[in-house]
Amino acid sequence: MNDQTLIPLHTLKVSCSNCSLRELCLPVGLNREELAQLDAVIRQSRRMKRGEFLFRSGENFKSLYAIRTGFFKTCVSSQDGREQVTGFLMSGELMGLDGISSSVHGCDAIALEDSEVCELPFSRMESLGRDIPSLQHHFFRLMSREIVRDQNVMLLLGNMKAEERLAAFLLNLSQRLSSRGFAANDFVLRMSREEIGSFLGLKLETVSRTLSKFQQQGWIVVDHKHIQLVKPDSLKELIAGCAHANGQ
Amino acid sequence: MNDQTLIPLHTLKVSCSNCSLRELCLPVGLNREELAQLDAVIRQSRRMKRGEFLFRSGENFKSLYAIRTGFFKTCVSSQDGREQVTGFLMSGELMGLDGISSSVHGCDAIALEDSEVCELPFSRMESLGRDIPSLQHHFFRLMSREIVRDQNVMLLLGNMKAEERLAAFLLNLSQRLSSRGFAANDFVLRMSREEIGSFLGLKLETVSRTLSKFQQQGWIVVDHKHIQLVKPDSLKELIAGCAHANGQ
């Protein structure tokens, strides 16, 4: 349900020298001068350890963050300690868009593995957008894409049963990983069963049971966090009829 | 969960001559020339009958629509006929933001009562934004606000029980109506029980039963679509601890 990358990452060389994120999540089609302007605005990348907060709900919003490498979750927490995971994000995806509306971050962003992000100071990106129309348009598209993603999650949470939710979740991960050049049917989950459950509106026991059920049916192989999709088509059948549920 | 109005509507006179929506959902702080530019871009208002589609999922996206008067729902429909209502929208609120990402509308927008909307051609708004920074910033804020709203709905669907969902729903409607100058505790629902249920991830019978339960407890009075909140504080207690659930 989350893929904000416009160009396939594996087709590009990532320049590690100065963390210019334009290869990762910014549009192609800029001329040399525009790229130079962009480079001047994008800050050095920041390295993060697993478990570290990139930002917290309530902090002042100044920047968007693009994931260079690694894996994050975003979540809103309630006063009594319950947390709702609102997304799992991987390389090339953007975090912090919800902070623009009130100049305060509306969620926490937490690294689920050692990661590297690029900081995009928003007000400078905004003014750069006025000089570079295609950049401005790209930001509107990114924000709209986030809205579409969220609506798909609403569909999932409002209409689907546990098995359908988990199938949609696995297929979405698979699709996003494969678009980044990783194996589509063999991957390692970066999040716990509890975090999956929070995202899908299920309890961790239900997640565990449902994964076991898929395995018993020979559709997947579960070895702790290592997942293999043996019969992805069976998973797809499960969510056939649930439009849009299979990611974008 | 949805209030995209930046200035209280009831403090403003709505100029009915030419549907300039700037009073409704566009920012204050523009000078005379900027307002003239805006007026040139905003199209005549369009009147709609109850049940009419403003746009449909899959249609080409060209414009955003601001509600001048009336009430809408937006929903995504699945292939097998199930529908998920993704929002209920009232005057001053904006529809169509999800279409920017792919140039195709991602949901249906349907009038729930006779309504009037203003069309905002997006590409012209986009270029106008480059000339008027505060307008550009306002659009980013509107889109971000929609993301925050959607995340709150995810929290509702993922974490809350039927009673909590319905309490949050009623209080959110109440708050948005009162910010428009209507009574906060006495209003008429424009949507059916089934549509409420679709939005809240519940079946219509559960919506009906839960409303009856609230009434039995003396918290509300239900007379078909006419709702009175007798003890709104009791509803608020119900969702205390569900952060952000009470709208923005």
Added chain:
DNA sequence: AAATAAGCTTGACGCTTGTCAAAGCGGATT
């Protein structure tokens, strides 16, 4: 005005999922 349809309420029942509990496993730490 009668007839029909659509929406709403309420009850009985069953399924899905949550809750509580116990035990297994693996990774981290010392």
Added chain:
DNA sequence: AATCCGCTTTGACAAGCGTCAAGCTTATTT
């Protein structure tokens, strides 16, 4: 290498909500 702790799995049971069905009210049609 041994111990501890967190995560996961699995079972038994309960609760909440969905499903099915009947009857009701209101709105629409003829």
